[in-house]
Amino acid sequence: xxxxxxxxxxxxxxxxxxxxxxLKAYKETFDDYKPSFFPRLFGGFLVWSGxxxxxxxxxxxxxxxxxxxxxxxxxxxxxxxxTLLTLFYTNExxxxxxxxxxxxxxxxxxxxxxxxxxISCLAKSEESAGFFRHTLIPVLFSFFYFWVSYWxxxxxxxxxxxxxxxxxxxxxxxxxxxxxxxxxxxKKKPFRSDFLDWYGRxxxxxxxxxxxxxxxxxxxxxxxxxxxxxKLPDPI
Numbered sequence: 001x002x003x004x005x006x007x008x009x010x011x012x013x014x015x016x017x018x019x020x021x022x023l024k025a026y027k028e029t030f031d032d033y034k035p036s037f038f039p040r041l042f043g044g045f046l047v048w049s050g051x052x053x054x055x056x057x058x059x060x061x062x063x064x065x066x067x068x069x070x071x072x073x074x075x076x077x078x079x080x081x082x083t084l085l086t087l088f089y090t091n092e093x094x095x096x097x098x099x100x101x102x103x104x105x106x107x108x109x110x111x112x113x114x115x116x117x118x119i120s121c122l123a124k125s126e127e128s129a130g131f132f133r134h135t136l137i138p139v140l141f142s143f144f145y146f147w148v149s150y151w152x153x154x155x156x157x158x159x160x161x162x163x164x165x166x167x168x169x170x171x172x173x174x175x176x177x178x179x180x181x182x183x184x185x186x187k188k189k190p191f192r193s194d195f196l197d198w199y200g201r202x203x204x205x206x207x208x209x210x211x212x213x214x215x216x217x218x219x220x221x222x223x224x225x226x227x228x229x230x231k232l233p234d235p236i
Contacts, residue, residue, distance in 0.1 A: 010107060010219060011200070017215040027172075027218060030225045035162035042148050043166030046141070050170075053137055058178035060123035061134055066171055067115040068138040069145055070217075073164045074109035076149035078102050083154065101157075101227060108220055115213055117195045122206070161224045168221035175214035183207055 017023045035043070046069075054062040081098040088094045123129060153160035179186070186207035196202065196209070203209040 010111070010216075013219060014212055014215045017218065018211060023215070023218070026222065030165070030222050033165065033225055035166055036159060038152070039159050039162035039166060042152075043163050043170075046145065046167060047170050049141070053133065058174045058181075060119065060126045061129055063119050063174070063178075064116070064123045064129075065134060065138040065141070066174065067112060067119055069141050070167065070171060070220075071109050071112040071116065072142045072145045073149040073160065073167075074105040074112065076146045077105040077153055077160065078109075080150050080153035080160075081105075104223060104227065108223075111216055111220075114195065114199045114201075115216070118193050118209070119213075121193065121195075158228050161228050164224045165221050168217050168224065171217040172214060172221060175210055175217060179207070179210055179214060186210060 017026060050062070050065065050069075054065055081102045085095060085098055129135070149160050149163060152163060187205050189206040191203055191206045191209055193209075201209075201212060203212060
Protein backbone atom coordinates (compact mmCIF):
# COMPACT_ATOMS: atom_id res chain seq x y z
CA UNK A 1 0.00 0.00 0.00
CA UNK A 2 1.47 3.35 -1.04
CA UNK A 3 0.53 6.97 -0.63
CA UNK A 4 -0.85 8.37 -3.85
CA UNK A 5 0.36 11.72 -5.08
CA UNK A 6 -1.36 14.77 -3.66
CA UNK A 7 -3.31 15.61 -0.51
CA UNK A 8 -6.37 13.58 -1.56
CA UNK A 9 -4.35 10.37 -1.78
CA UNK A 10 -2.80 10.90 1.63
CA UNK A 11 -6.17 11.65 3.21
CA UNK A 12 -7.63 8.49 1.69
CA UNK A 13 -4.77 6.40 3.08
CA UNK A 14 -5.15 8.10 6.47
CA UNK A 15 -8.80 7.00 6.61
CA UNK A 16 -7.91 3.45 5.56
CA UNK A 17 -5.42 3.23 8.44
CA UNK A 18 -8.25 3.68 10.93
CA UNK A 19 -8.86 -0.03 10.39
CA UNK A 20 -6.60 -1.86 12.91
CA UNK A 21 -5.73 -4.68 10.50
CA UNK A 22 -4.85 -2.25 7.72
CA LEU A 23 -2.76 -0.21 10.14
CA LYS A 24 -0.91 -3.31 11.34
CA ALA A 25 -0.11 -4.48 7.81
CA TYR A 26 1.02 -1.02 6.69
CA LYS A 27 3.22 -0.58 9.76
CA GLU A 28 4.86 -3.99 9.40
CA THR A 29 6.02 -3.08 5.89
CA PHE A 30 9.02 -1.21 7.32
CA ASP A 31 9.11 -2.26 10.97
CA ASP A 32 12.27 -4.28 10.39
CA TYR A 33 14.12 -1.57 8.48
CA LYS A 34 17.59 -0.94 9.95
CA PRO A 35 18.88 2.63 9.46
CA SER A 36 22.58 3.37 9.03
CA PHE A 37 24.93 4.37 11.84
CA PHE A 38 24.83 8.17 11.50
CA PRO A 39 21.01 8.42 11.36
CA ARG A 40 20.81 6.14 14.42
CA LEU A 41 23.33 8.34 16.22
CA PHE A 42 21.50 11.62 15.54
CA GLY A 43 18.05 10.04 15.92
CA GLY A 44 18.97 8.53 19.28
CA PHE A 45 20.24 11.92 20.45
CA LEU A 46 17.02 13.69 19.42
CA VAL A 47 14.76 11.13 21.12
CA TRP A 48 16.93 10.98 24.26
CA SER A 49 17.05 14.78 24.52
CA GLY A 50 13.30 15.08 24.02
CA UNK A 51 12.59 12.50 26.71
CA UNK A 52 15.01 14.27 29.04
CA UNK A 53 13.26 17.64 28.63
CA UNK A 54 9.63 16.53 28.28
CA UNK A 55 9.58 13.08 29.88
CA UNK A 56 8.94 9.68 28.35
CA UNK A 57 5.16 9.89 28.80
CA UNK A 58 3.14 11.49 25.99
CA UNK A 59 1.32 14.75 26.71
CA UNK A 60 -0.20 17.71 24.86
CA UNK A 61 2.86 19.87 25.46
CA UNK A 62 5.28 17.13 24.46
CA UNK A 63 3.33 16.67 21.24
CA UNK A 64 3.52 20.39 20.61
CA UNK A 65 7.32 20.26 20.84
CA UNK A 66 7.47 17.10 18.73
CA UNK A 67 5.40 18.69 15.97
CA UNK A 68 7.45 21.90 15.91
CA UNK A 69 10.51 19.74 15.33
CA UNK A 70 8.83 17.23 12.99
CA UNK A 71 8.24 19.89 10.31
CA UNK A 72 11.95 20.61 10.00
CA UNK A 73 13.35 17.86 7.74
CA UNK A 74 10.76 18.58 5.06
CA UNK A 75 11.87 22.21 4.95
CA UNK A 76 15.52 21.13 4.89
CA UNK A 77 14.91 18.70 2.00
CA UNK A 78 13.29 21.48 -0.01
CA UNK A 79 16.31 23.71 0.69
CA UNK A 80 18.76 20.93 -0.14
CA UNK A 81 16.93 20.16 -3.37
CA UNK A 82 17.08 23.85 -4.30
CA THR A 83 20.84 23.86 -3.65
CA LEU A 84 21.40 20.75 -5.76
CA LEU A 85 19.22 22.04 -8.57
CA THR A 86 21.43 25.13 -8.68
CA LEU A 87 24.43 22.85 -9.20
CA PHE A 88 22.84 20.30 -11.54
CA TYR A 89 20.09 22.22 -13.35
CA THR A 90 21.19 20.91 -16.75
CA ASN A 91 20.63 17.28 -15.67
CA GLU A 92 16.93 16.64 -16.33
CA UNK A 93 16.90 13.20 -14.70
CA UNK A 94 18.41 14.52 -11.49
CA UNK A 95 16.08 17.52 -11.57
CA UNK A 96 13.05 15.21 -11.78
CA UNK A 97 14.32 13.14 -8.86
CA UNK A 98 14.80 16.27 -6.76
CA UNK A 99 11.41 17.65 -7.76
CA UNK A 100 9.73 14.39 -6.74
CA UNK A 101 11.28 14.56 -3.26
CA UNK A 102 10.35 18.23 -2.99
CA UNK A 103 6.72 17.36 -3.82
CA UNK A 104 6.54 14.92 -0.89
CA UNK A 105 8.32 17.45 1.33
CA UNK A 106 5.83 20.22 0.51
CA UNK A 107 2.84 18.03 1.32
CA UNK A 108 4.42 16.71 4.52
CA UNK A 109 5.42 20.12 5.84
CA UNK A 110 1.89 21.42 5.28
CA UNK A 111 0.55 18.39 7.10
CA UNK A 112 2.97 18.87 10.02
CA UNK A 113 2.10 22.57 10.15
CA UNK A 114 -1.53 21.55 10.64
CA UNK A 115 -0.41 19.35 13.53
CA UNK A 116 1.52 22.21 15.12
CA UNK A 117 -1.31 24.73 14.88
CA UNK A 118 -4.09 22.45 16.13
CA ILE A 119 -2.08 20.74 18.87
CA SER A 120 -0.80 24.12 20.09
CA CYS A 121 -4.41 25.25 20.51
CA LEU A 122 -5.27 22.03 22.33
CA ALA A 123 -2.21 22.29 24.57
CA LYS A 124 -3.13 25.86 25.47
CA SER A 125 -6.55 24.73 26.68
CA GLU A 126 -5.27 21.62 28.50
CA GLU A 127 -1.91 22.54 30.05
CA SER A 128 0.08 25.63 31.00
CA ALA A 129 3.36 26.17 29.16
CA GLY A 130 6.50 28.12 30.03
CA PHE A 131 8.35 30.06 27.32
CA PHE A 132 11.81 28.55 27.86
CA ARG A 133 10.85 24.87 27.94
CA HIS A 134 7.97 24.85 25.48
CA THR A 135 8.91 27.57 22.97
CA LEU A 136 12.64 28.30 23.06
CA ILE A 137 13.92 24.74 23.42
CA PRO A 138 11.83 23.35 20.49
CA VAL A 139 13.16 26.19 18.31
CA LEU A 140 16.76 25.32 19.27
CA PHE A 141 16.08 21.63 18.58
CA SER A 142 14.61 22.62 15.21
CA PHE A 143 17.67 24.68 14.30
CA PHE A 144 19.95 21.71 15.04
CA TYR A 145 17.68 19.24 13.23
CA PHE A 146 17.38 21.45 10.15
CA TRP A 147 21.12 21.63 9.51
CA VAL A 148 21.73 17.98 10.30
CA SER A 149 19.00 16.97 7.82
CA TYR A 150 20.25 19.49 5.26
CA TRP A 151 23.86 18.32 5.27
CA UNK A 152 22.95 14.64 5.48
CA UNK A 153 20.79 15.09 2.37
CA UNK A 154 23.65 16.76 0.50
CA UNK A 155 26.16 14.10 1.57
CA UNK A 156 23.86 11.10 1.15
CA UNK A 157 20.06 11.53 0.87
CA UNK A 158 19.52 8.05 2.32
CA UNK A 159 20.88 9.20 5.69
CA UNK A 160 18.46 12.12 5.89
CA UNK A 161 15.46 9.94 5.02
CA UNK A 162 16.53 7.36 7.61
CA UNK A 163 16.83 10.03 10.30
CA UNK A 164 13.29 11.14 9.51
CA UNK A 165 12.14 7.52 9.63
CA UNK A 166 13.45 7.24 13.19
CA UNK A 167 11.89 10.49 14.37
CA UNK A 168 8.51 9.76 12.78
CA UNK A 169 8.58 6.22 14.19
CA UNK A 170 9.07 7.72 17.65
CA UNK A 171 6.19 10.14 17.07
CA UNK A 172 3.94 7.27 15.93
CA UNK A 173 4.75 5.27 19.06
CA UNK A 174 4.05 8.27 21.30
CA UNK A 175 0.64 8.93 19.74
CA UNK A 176 -0.22 5.22 19.89
CA UNK A 177 0.62 5.15 23.60
CA UNK A 178 -1.40 8.32 24.21
CA UNK A 179 -4.44 6.82 22.49
CA UNK A 180 -4.06 3.60 24.46
CA UNK A 181 -3.80 5.37 27.81
CA UNK A 182 -6.19 8.30 27.26
CA UNK A 183 -8.48 6.98 24.52
CA UNK A 184 -11.70 6.71 26.52
CA UNK A 185 -11.27 10.20 27.94
CA UNK A 186 -10.42 11.66 24.52
CA LYS A 187 -13.59 10.15 23.04
CA LYS A 188 -15.61 12.24 25.51
CA LYS A 189 -14.07 15.52 24.32
CA PRO A 190 -15.92 17.01 21.33
CA PHE A 191 -13.59 18.75 18.94
CA ARG A 192 -13.72 21.38 16.24
CA SER A 193 -11.02 23.56 14.72
CA ASP A 194 -11.27 26.35 12.16
CA PHE A 195 -7.80 25.46 10.91
CA LEU A 196 -8.78 21.81 10.48
CA ASP A 197 -11.93 22.88 8.62
CA TRP A 198 -9.72 24.92 6.29
CA TYR A 199 -7.33 21.96 5.92
CA GLY A 200 -10.20 19.63 5.07
CA ARG A 201 -10.24 17.23 8.01
CA UNK A 202 -13.28 16.97 10.29
CA UNK A 203 -12.81 14.84 13.42
CA UNK A 204 -15.71 14.77 15.86
CA UNK A 205 -13.60 14.24 18.97
CA UNK A 206 -10.05 14.64 20.19
CA UNK A 207 -9.73 10.88 19.88
CA UNK A 208 -10.50 10.95 16.15
CA UNK A 209 -8.07 13.84 15.70
CA UNK A 210 -5.19 12.09 17.44
CA UNK A 211 -5.89 8.89 15.51
CA UNK A 212 -5.52 10.88 12.29
CA UNK A 213 -2.26 12.44 13.49
CA UNK A 214 -0.91 9.04 14.50
CA UNK A 215 -1.70 7.78 11.01
CA UNK A 216 -0.02 10.81 9.41
CA UNK A 217 3.22 10.07 11.26
CA UNK A 218 3.21 6.46 10.08
CA UNK A 219 2.60 7.58 6.50
CA UNK A 220 5.56 9.97 6.76
CA UNK A 221 7.70 7.22 8.28
CA UNK A 222 6.98 4.72 5.52
CA UNK A 223 7.18 7.26 2.71
CA UNK A 224 10.65 8.29 3.91
CA UNK A 225 11.89 4.74 3.31
CA UNK A 226 10.06 4.46 0.00
CA UNK A 227 11.95 7.58 -1.13
CA UNK A 228 15.19 5.65 -0.57
CA UNK A 229 14.05 2.91 -2.93
CA UNK A 230 13.78 5.43 -5.75
CA LYS A 231 16.79 6.56 -7.72
CA LEU A 232 17.98 9.33 -5.41
CA PRO A 233 20.42 12.08 -6.37
CA ASP A 234 23.99 10.89 -6.14
CA PRO A 235 25.86 12.01 -3.00
CA ILE A 236 28.11 14.97 -3.64
